[in-house]
Amino acid sequence: MEFTRAEVCVVAASDSWRNAGEVLAHAVGTVPALSARLARLTHSPDLVLSDGEAFFMSEPAPLGKTAADGGVVEAWAPFSSIFDILQSGRRRSMMGASQLDRYGNQNISCIGDWRQPKRQLIGVRGAPGNTVNHRTNYWVSRHSSRVFVEKVDVVSGVGNDRARANGGAALRFHDLGVVITDLAVLDYGPDGRLRIRSVHPGVTVEEVQRSTGFDLDGTDAVETRTPTSEELRLIREVIDPKSLRSREVPA
Amino acid sequence: MPERFFAIKPFVGNASVSGADPVPGRGVTSLSDKTMSVEEFASTIESGMTVGIGGWGSRRKPMALVRALLRTDVTDLTVVSLGGPDVGLLCAAGKVRKVAYGFVSLDSIPLDPHFRAARESGSVEIAEYDEGMFVAGLKAAAQRLSFLPTRAGLASDVLTMNPGLRTVTSPYDDGEEYVAMPALRMDVALIHLNRADAAGNGQYLGPDPYFDDLYSMAADRCYLSCEEIVPTERLREAPFQSLLIRRMYVDGVIETPHGAHFTSCVPDYDRDEAFQREYAAAAKDPESWSRFEEAYLRGDESGYQAAVADFASTGTRSA
Numbered sequence: 001m002e003f004t005r006a007e008v009c010v011v012a013a014s015d016s017w018r019n020a021g022e023v024l025a026h027a028v029g030t031v032p033a034l035s036a037r038l039a040r041l042t043h044s045p046d047l048v049l050s051d052g053e054a055f056f057m058s059e060p061a062p063l064g065k066t067a068a069d070g071g072v073v074e075a076w077a078p079f080s081s082i083f084d085i086l087q088s089g090r091r092r093s094m095m096g097a098s099q100l101d102r103y104g105n106q107n108i109s110c111i112g113d114w115r116q117p118k119r120q121l122i123g124v125r126g127a128p129g130n131t132v133n134h135r136t137n138y139w140v141s142r143h144s145s146r147v148f149v150e151k152v153d154v155v156s157g158v159g160n161d162r163a164r165a166n167g168g169a170a171l172r173f174h175d176l177g178v179v180i181t182d183l184a185v186l187d188y189g190p191d192g193r194l195r196i197r198s199v200h201p202g203v204t205v206e207e208v209q210r211s212t213g214f215d216l217d218g219t220d221a222v223e224t225r226t227p228t229s230e231e232l233r234l235i236r237e238v239i240d241p242k243s244l245r246s247r248e249v250p251a
Numbered sequence: 252m253p254e255r256f257f258a259i260k261p262f263v264g265n266a267s268v269s270g271a272d273p274v275p276g277r278g279v280t281s282l283s284d285k286t287m288s289v290e291e292f293a294s295t296i297e298s299g300m301t302v303g304i305g306g307w308g309s310r311r312k313p314m315a316l317v318r319a320l321l322r323t324d325v326t327d328l329t330v331v332s333l334g335g336p337d338v339g340l341l342c343a344a345g346k347v348r349k350v351a352y353g354f355v356s357l358d359s360i361p362l363d364p365h366f367r368a369a370r371e372s373g374s375v376e377i378a379e380y381d382e383g384m385f386v387a388g389l390k391a392a393a394q395r396l397s398f399l400p401t402r403a404g405l406a407s408d409v410l411t412m413n414p415g416l417r418t419v420t421s422p423y424d425d426g427e428e429y430v431a432m433p434a435l436r437m438d439v440a441l442i443h444l445n446r447a448d449a450a451g452n453g454q455y456l457g458p459d460p461y462f463d464d465l466y467s468m469a470a471d472r473c474y475l476s477c478e479e480i481v482p483t484e485r486l487r488e489a490p491f492q493s494l495l496i497r498r499m500y501v502d503g504v505i506e507t508p509h510g511a512h513f514t515s516c517v518p519d520y521d522r523d524e525a526f527q528r529e530y531a532a533a534a535k536d537p538e539s540w541s542r543f544e545e546a547y548l549r550g551d552e553s554g555y556q557a558a559v560a561d562f563a564s565t566g567t568r569s570a
Contacts, residue, residue: 053458053459054458054459055458067458068458068517076458078458078459078460078461079307079459079461079462080386080460080461080462083382083383083386086383087383087401087402087403109379109408109412110370114379114408114411114412115373116370116371116372116373117370117371118371119371120362120366120367120370120371121362122354122356122361122362123352123353123354123355123379124379124380124381124407124408124409125353125354125381125382126381126382126383126403127381127407128381128384128403128404128405128407128409129381129382129383129384129401129402129403129404131407132402132403132405132406133402133403154408154411154412155406155407155408155411156407156408157407158405158406158407162406162407163406165406166405166406168405168427168428169402169405169427169428169429170402170405170406172427173402
């Protein structure tokens with residue numbers, strides 16, 4: 001069965017929603033959004049999906065479409081309720097990262113000194129709150145040493161070292177899961193550091209390590225699982241017929 | 252104006268500014284008429300004020316009120332906003348000393364270009380918060396509390412970027428330590444809804460109230476612009492749950508059709524994506540920005556709307 005790197009990424013990201021339970025899937029980016037839909041249609045039927053606006057949809061909405069375009073609304077969830085939901089813990093995130101360090105500290109705020117940044121990014125947005133309230137995973141569409149850095153410029157999403165050092169309320173619900181990239185799946189060892197869980201078909205451990213700005217243990221790395229024919233059918237025919245995935249992860 | 256951002260400002264009540272006589276012929280039981288023009292609104296804003304702006308990103312922003320501020324000589328504002336082009340335009344016009352925000356995004360364009368430029372040139376002070384922290388700050392302000400505890404921000408650089416932030420320890424046996432998010436109290440709040448009556452009862456007809464009710468309660472004075480002012484009895488044409496804003500928090504009502512343009516005001520209109528792209532492209536260099544200002548921002552609100560109509564019909568700005 002032929003498949004693309006983008007499809008491997010969607011399936012690997014989909015696996016990150018396993019055992020999430022009946023929670024709101026918060027997914028930022030094309031691959032994360034597709035992955036939550038795929039999870040919902042396969043192994044995680046209880047997952048709750050929103051239309052990206054104010055509604056939860058009982059069936060996955062086409063990418064970029066909202067309740068206004070049709071579909072069955074199962075709940076109303078304006079932004080004000082989203083912050084209540086995330087603090088209640090019934091939510092799981094997959095966010096992007098402009099920078100990520102070995103402990104999973106994430107930066108989406110700005111590059112350089114925050115007082116006068118070299119490059120203003122989108123700001124910390126919800127990352128500080130997400131990471132201390134519920135499971136947070138990351139998606140990196142271009143695995144490189146520009147993203148995986150020794151030290152991030154602004155800690156937006158809280159990493160394992162900082163959560164542990166702070167302890168208390170910062171650690172109680174802190175729960176970093178995996179980092180999915182276009183090359184590999186990373187997870188965190190008992191020391192809280194990122195390591196390679198699996199490399200995508202056609203990628204070597206050395207290639208992943210070369211593309212990372214800090215030492216990354218690849219001792220136990222296996223190969224990322226390949227998509228099943230049913231997953232490929234769902235991705236190609238149901239969830240992403242326009243192949244937006246290949247724009248985020250070129251073939 | 253005194254420095255009031257972060258200073259825990261005592262609540263002084265939402266004084267009515269109108270004091271108008273009852274509408275002739277309708278007797279003393281009719282509600283007070285708080286309607287005013289955009290110019291009358293703008294004349295109440297003073298330099299140095301803390302101004303909260305409702306909506307979210309590039310959605311249901313009181314843009315006609317913002318445009319009216321651009322035409323004044325007001326400066327040194329502290330803007331409190333889940334920001335979009337409201338923040339961008341005020342920054343571009345040099346009106347802003349400080350921005351307190353959860354983000355400044357145009358939604359379909361991730362970052363407002365004027366805000367980006369202001370940040371990268373260091374021309375504005377900032378208080379960047381996690382979005383949930385920002386909401387906690389609005390709630391504290393609305394409830395006349397000095398702060399509200401939240402987990403959001405703990406162990407992150409939000410505490411580094413806002414050295415004034417403090418934590419608070421639970422007085423109960425758990426002894427948990429939280430961020431004490433200070434009240435984001437404002438001098439004035441500006442919000443835009445689909446409909447309102449002349450007394451300031453406001454109705455939203457779109458999918459999301461955002462936090463406009465909190466803004467109205469978090470400010471000493473609140474100005475509500477709307478697509479249409481309707482008689483009070485017509486407010487029940489939509490479900491009661493759409494009645495978001497209560498008149499006791501509103502001091503001025505301004506009818507501004509298309510007043511949220513180019514942000515969305517569903518169901519009256521969606522975001523004008525073509526115009527937003529024009530705005531973002533023009534922001535890229537000073538020359539094209541001054542052409543944009545000349546075409547759209549030099550005249551009054553009706554001039555703006557006429558120029559936008561031209562843009563819509565020709566796809567280009569008027570000469």
